[in-house]
Amino acid sequence: MNHIWSRRAFLSTALATTAAAIVRGAPSQPIAFAIHGGAGVIEKSSMTPEREAQYRLKLTEAVTAGHQVLKRGGTALDAVVTAIVLLEDSGIFNAGKGAVFTSAGTCELDASIMNGANRAAGAVAGVKRIKNPIRAARAVMEHSPHVLMVGSGAEAFAAERGLTLVSPKYFGTEEGRRELEKIKAEEARRKKVARQFPSEPAAAAKFGTVGAVALDAQGNLAAGTSTGGMSNKRFGRVGDSPIIGAGTYADNATCAVSCTGHGEYFIRSVVAYDIAALMAYKGLSLKEAAEEVILRKLVTMGGIGGAIALDRQGNIALPFNSPGMHRASIDPDGRLFVGIYRDDG
Numbered sequence: 001m002n003h004i005w006s007r008r009a010f011l012s013t014a015l016a017t018t019a020a021a022i023v024r025g026a027p028s029q030p031i032a033f034a035i036h037g038g039a040g041v042i043e044k045s046s047m048t049p050e051r052e053a054q055y056r057l058k059l060t061e062a063v064t065a066g067h068q069v070l071k072r073g074g075t076a077l078d079a080v081v082t083a084i085v086l087l088e089d090s091g092i093f094n095a096g097k098g099a100v101f102t103s104a105g106t107c108e109l110d111a112s113i114m115n116g117a118n119r120a121a122g123a124v125a126g127v128k129r130i131k132n133p134i135r136a137a138r139a140v141m142e143h144s145p146h147v148l149m150v151g152s153g154a155e156a157f158a159a160e161r162g163l164t165l166v167s168p169k170y171f172g173t174e175e176g177r178r179e180l181e182k183i184k185a186e187e188a189r190r191k192k193v194a195r196q197f198p199s200e201p202a203a204a205a206k207f208g209t210v211g212a213v214a215l216d217a218q219g220n221l222a223a224g225t226s227t228g229g230m231s232n233k234r235f236g237r238v239g240d241s242p243i244i245g246a247g248t249y250a251d252n253a254t255c256a257v258s259c260t261g262h263g264e265y266f267i268r269s270v271v272a273y274d275i276a277a278l279m280a281y282k283g284l285s286l287k288e289a290a291e292e293v294i295l296r297k298l299v300t301m302g303g304i305g306g307a308i309a310l311d312r313q314g315n316i317a318l319p320f321n322s323p324g325m326h327r328a329s330i331d332p333d334g335r336l337f338v339g340i341y342r343d344d345g
Contacts, residue, residue, distance in 0.1 A: 029219050030314035030332035031070040035063050035083050035212045037093045039260045039306040042324025044341055052340065054092060055326055059338050062086040063328035066212055076214035076222035076256075077115055077138065084111075084134040084226050087210040091173060093326070095210040096132060099171045099228025101180040102237075107171035109228055110242040111137040112148075116221030116250035121147050123242035124154040128171075131164040134226045137242070139163065148242060171228070183232045209241050211248070211258025213310040221312060223248050223256035223272075230263065239263025245273035252312060254279040255286055260325065261298075261305010269298055275309055286310070290317035 037059060044052075066083035070076070088096025099107040111133035112123035122141025125148065130136045139161045140149050149157055159165055209227035216222075225248045227241040240247035240263035247263065249272035250256035257272040266272075271293055278289035290309045298305070299321050306320025306327075314332035318325070318339070328338040339345050 029217060030215065031067070031217055032215045032310055032314040032316060032330065032332050033063060033067045033070060033079055033083070033212070034214075034308045034310055034316050034318065034329035035059065035066065035087070035210070035327065036258060036260050036306065036308045036318075037087060037210050037326030039320045039322045039325035040304070041322065042326070042340060047340075055340060056338050058087070058090050058092060059326060059328040060336070062090075062212075063330055063336070063338070066214060067330040070214060070216050073217055075218070076216040076220050077113065079214040079216065080113060080212040080222045080224040081134055081138055083212045084210055084224050085132050088132050088134060088226055093210045094228045094231075095226040096228075097171060098173055098176065100176045100231035101172055102229070103180075103184075103232050103234045105177075105180070106168060107176075107228055108233075108236070109133045109171070109226070110238060111224070111226035112242045112244060112248040113137045113141055113224040114222065114244060114248050114250040114256075115141070116223070116252040116256055119251055121244045121248070123148040123244065123248075124158075125150045125238045125242040126236055127151065127154050127158075128168045129155050129165045130158045131166045131170070134224055135163050136161075137224070137226075147244060150238075176228075176231070179231050187232070209239075209247070209260040211241075211260060211308060213250070213256040213258055213308050215256070215310055215312060215314055219252065219312060221250045221252050221256035221310065223250040223258045225258045225260075227260075240266035240271070243267055245270050247272060249273045249276055251276055251280075255289075255309050255311045257290075257307055257309045259305065259307045261320075261322065262303055265298060265301055265303025266305065269293070269301060269303060271298065271303075271307065275307065279311070286315045287317045290319045294319040295321055 062083040066079040069079040091097040110125040114121040124136045136158045211225040225241045246267045247259045254276040306325040309317040
């Protein structure tokens, strides 16, 4: 009889504790969050202390803001959008306000988002007037029967949804214009050299993006990505960021992924989905799958870049094969990590 009473008392206490936790808004399971601000040739030797501090501060602000959404019981989708909007508005990353210039001197932006709970997705590409493309991508997912909208059509849809439109001049920065001029000058030099030395490689255009992955207290995953694309890009070029499965993917059964790097290779390798597929079909862990794709399969093809990935247990992977990647995360234990270079953390 005492045994039965003790068991009842234990269950009663456990239920009361659980109810109290729910009232307080405590997470019913682990929450975790990670972001990136682009991968590429990012080296300490070319970074001033002031510039590095600026990047680290904004990464910390964005990852903390997204994590706070999760701590308050918000959805993974809300956390992803919150962080990416901050990065888009910062003017220091290649997304939103800091977007790089095309060869024609314009800014064309792409973004996508995916809900791991039901694999719904939305994306926009080649937009020139939407202040926050990640908000437009979410609107496509939640308020249209489509997945991807492009150009003026996407802008008209964004306006219908009440999203903020701005002048195309809003996006470009002086730093981005100087970068374009430098790349074009190098391209012209190489073309001149190529007439004498045909084996001389073409000028490399810079690339980058921002993204976020989240695990919320309901056990749902989400991923989002936003970019200004590749500096000096031509002919309406679209990279991997708005392509579901290439630059963004989320599925509660496996993981959430956001990619950054040379988009053509990420599209051809279907990088974001490949990481999830290795987990689903081969039983690899998140770390094993992410490193297999980013550090081996992508390298074999010649692709440069990285990814952030998160599974339903709150495990985080941040692999990259480039010299650096702007990145930050907060794990289920609340530990903050911010990194730029390979030897960070």
